[in-house]
Amino acid sequence: xxxxxxxxxxxxxxxxxxxxxxxxxxxxxxxxxxxxxxxxxxxxxxxxxxxxxxxxxxxxxxxxxxxxxxxxxxxxxxxxxxxxxxxxxxxxxxxxxxxxxxxxxxxxxxxxxxxxxxxxxxxxxxxxxxxxxxxxxxxxxxxxxxxxxxxxxxxxxxxxxxxxxxxxxxxxxxxxxxxxxxxxxxxxxxxxxxxxxxxxxxxxxxxxxxxxxxxxxxxxxxxxxxxxxx
Numbered sequence: 001x002x003x004x005x006x007x008x009x010x011x012x013x014x015x016x017x018x019x020x021x022x023x024x025x026x027x028x029x030x031x032x033x034x035x036x037x038x039x040x041x042x043x044x045x046x047x048x049x050x051x052x053x054x055x056x057x058x059x060x061x062x063x064x065x066x067x068x069x070x071x072x073x074x075x076x077x078x079x080x081x082x083x084x085x086x087x088x089x090x091x092x093x094x095x096x097x098x099x100x101x102x103x104x105x106x107x108x109x110x111x112x113x114x115x116x117x118x119x120x121x122x123x124x125x126x127x128x129x130x131x132x133x134x135x136x137x138x139x140x141x142x143x144x145x146x147x148x149x150x151x152x153x154x155x156x157x158x159x160x161x162x163x164x165x166x167x168x169x170x171x172x173x174x175x176x177x178x179x180x181x182x183x184x185x186x187x188x189x190x191x192x193x194x195x196x197x198x199x200x201x202x203x204x205x206x207x208x209x210x211x212x213x214x215x216x217x218x219x220x221x222x223x224x225x226x227x228x229x230x
Contacts, residue, residue: 106143
């Protein structure tokens, strides 16, 4: 049983490149293990967890688990970490967890596309992450910790009031959007010139006043002339 480290209650099977949970682990520890660490493997299925009916903590970080992730019913499980997997469908996962792990108090999903964390996704910010927290807490009302942060009383109240409306929706594919736009008006090209602009051989100009002053960082010292300076 190379790679297994455990004393019965706590079992670790880390960095073994296994694609499924070995049967021998379930046979020996399934009925007594309270903490199981299967991180840094190649797991795509959790089929072998059926015998681990006493689990309280389950560590599944750095695997290949996706939206088809399915846990057996684990009534005593209070801690679950799924960091750095391939989960993109947040709502489906949360509905499943609410059904099979009713005692869950600590959940971590950092490093998955389903978790819009600004440290991982450059196009996300703290507001995106906070909306995600409200939605998770709306679905899993018993959570005390989410990712690395304790759930506050204020967050719980906000989740109760607004959490159902905080579902993260995947944006429309940029390529599809651009192709759709192109198909609507393939011959239309943007130009900053007015529609009645003349050709380069006609040099007639237009003189007028501008009511705006620009104070941006590229204004070259903000040396624009205002109306009252003309």
